Amino acid sequence: MFHIKTMNKISALGLAELPRDRFAVADDFDDEDGILVRSAKLHDYEFPTELRAIARAGAGTNNIPIGRCSEAGIVVFNTPGANANAVKELVLCAMLIASRDIAGGLQWVKNQAASGVEVSEVVEKGKAAFVGPEIYKKTLGIIGLGAIGALVGNVALSMGMEVYGYDPYLSVANALRLDRHIHVVKSAQEVYQHADYLTIHVPYNDATKDTIDTAALAQMKDGVRIINLARGELVNDDAILAAIAGGKVARYVTDFPTNRLVQAEGVVCLPHLGASTPESEDNCAVMAAQELQDYLENGNIMNSVNLPTLVQEWSGTARICVIHRNIPGTIASITKVLSDQKVNVENMTNKSKGEYAYTVVDIATQVSDAELDAIRGIEGVLRVRYLTH
Numbered sequence: 087m088f089h090i091k092t093m094n095k096i097s098a099l100g101l102a103e104l105p106r107d108r109f110a111v112a113d114d115f116d117d118e119d120g121i122l123v124r125s126a127k128l129h130d131y132e133f134p135t136e137l138r139a140i141a142r143a144g145a146g147t148n149n150i151p152i153g154r155c156s157e158a159g160i161v162v163f164n165t166p167g168a169n170a171n172a173v174k175e176l177v178l179c180a181m182l183i184a185s186r187d188i189a190g191g192l193q194w195v196k197n198q199a200a201s202g203v204e205v206s207e208v209v210e211k212g213k214a215a216f217v218g219p220e221i222y223k224k225t226l227g228i229i230g231l232g233a234i235g236a237l238v239g240n241v242a243l244s245m246g247m248e249v250y251g252y253d254p255y256l257s258v259a260n261a262l263r264l265d266r267h268i269h270v271v272k273s274a275q276e277v278y279q280h281a282d283y284l285t286i287h288v289p290y291n292d293a294t295k296d297t298i299d300t301a302a303l304a305q306m307k308d309g310v311r312i313i314n315l316a317r318g319e320l321v322n323d324d325a326i327l328a329a330i331a332g333g334k335v336a337r338y339v340t341d342f343p344t345n346r347l348v349q350a351e352g353v354v355c356l357p358h359l360g361a362s363t364p365e366s367e368d369n370c371a372v373m374a375a376q377e378l379q380d381y382l383e384n385g386n387i388m389n390s391v392n393l394p395t396l397v398q399e400w401s402g403t404a405r406i407c408v409i410h411r412n413i414p415g416t417i418a419s420i421t422k423v424l425s426d427q428k429v430n431v432e433n434m435t436n437k438s439k440g441e442y443a444y445t446v447v448d449i450a451t452q453v454s455d456a457e458l459d460a461i462r463g464i465e466g467v468l469r470v471r472y473l474t475h
């Protein structure tokens with residue numbers, strides 16, 4: 087029986103993917119084989135030795151200590167694209183919030199009514215304070231043309247916007263999704279120079295921290311409206327607040343509130359709502375549960391952020407799954423252990439991703455703990471699993 091620990095509220099539809107005769111699901115295991123998580127921070131979480139995989143029901147994995155997981159042979163999955171439509175829709179909303187002072191207007195009508203004034207009598211006089219431009223015929227700049235950025239670009243075109251996008255690592259799959267009218271440019275600077283609205287859709291990591299800083303803001307048009315539904319740390323708070331105070335930025339809409347941002351003029355904070363639709367929560371949870379199940383039961387890896395994709399049809403009677411460093415000689419050492427014991431290899435696949443690699447070996451006969459321990463002893467091997475069919 088596999089123990090799956092849920093670290094956040096995971097949709098029931100996703101949990102239903104895990105057959106209860108083989109998977110027990112709870113939020114209080116301390117010997118879990120797998121974790122299902124959304125935004126809970128795992129950096130200080132002490133992983134039990136049994137833990138083999140973490141599935142993030144969502145896109146961003148900056149809440150998970152990826153390096154520590156890789157070293158412990160723990161596979162980290164995410165669910166690419168599963169919540170992209172939900173975020174795209176909120177970006178549309180955020181562009182409108184960034185245009186007219188919708189948040190201020192809502193507060194104002196409430197305040198009028200609360201002060202005892204008949205609000206219908208003051209609306210026409212008061213509304214001028216909340217006027218803002220249309221997005222039609224304006225230019226949207228997009229940093230990051232992945233699952234979300236591509237959807238946002240396409241829908242912005244359909245709203246009559248001009249769209250410029252930048253993504254130095256644009257995948258072929260995402261490039262094919264982009265409407266041909268989107269200007270895909272070679273530098274972020276080119277996007278900044280054109281954008282009336284700027285939205286960012288990149289993962290948060292050491293390289294992307296403070297992408298929108300003082301230097302980036304200086305390259306933008308006066309009165310630019312900035313939307314950040316990706317991660318708070320991608321935009322430098324000091325820089326954006328100074329740019330708002332100086333008139334460079336007309337409004338900043340973020341899904342990542344802090345007390346400082348909430349209190350600042352020109353900033354609209356949402357409570358991390360990008361993926362909060364039932365459809366998106368279901369999509370993410372179903373995909374995450376399927377990834378976890380296929381890995382725990384079959385050793386297959388799809389959509390991992392730290393290990394390569396490797397899906398192998400079963401052949402033989404047992405499967406040895408080896409997570410190891412991507413160094414020469416490991417495969418030869420694994421097959422030597424097997425051939426020394428006259429174990430026939432039915433099928434074998436090796437794939438690598440950066441510093442790490444994964445080898446799956448299907449064998450005709452079962453092996454003993456001694457052989458598995460010999461494989462565990464090979465230099466660079468981080469985790470060995472033994473599955474039977």
Ligand SMILES: NC(=O)c1ccc[n+]([C@@H]2O[C@H](COP(=O)([O-])OP(=O)(O)OC[C@H]3O[C@@H](n4cnc5c(N)ncnc54)[C@H](O)[C@@H]3O)[C@@H](O)[C@H]2O)c1
Nearest residue numbers: 145146230231232233234253255287288289315316360361
């Ligand atoms: N607010 C929310 O609830 C919510 C929901 C989903 C995703 N997100 C955030 O949005 C991010 C993007 O999600 P996604 O599904 O589009 O991910 P994705 O992986 O499909 O796309 C990210 C894109 O960013 C590009 N990229 C990486 N570094 C870049 C750089 N320096 N400059 C320009 N482009 C760069 C990548 O090549 C990729 O195409 C996630 O990592 C997550 O942090 C937030």
Ligand SMILES: O=C(O)CC[C@@H](O)C(=O)O
Nearest residue numbers: 124125144145146361362
């Ligand atoms: O789980 C959520 O609600 C947010 C997920 C989002 O931040 C993501 O990175 O996919």
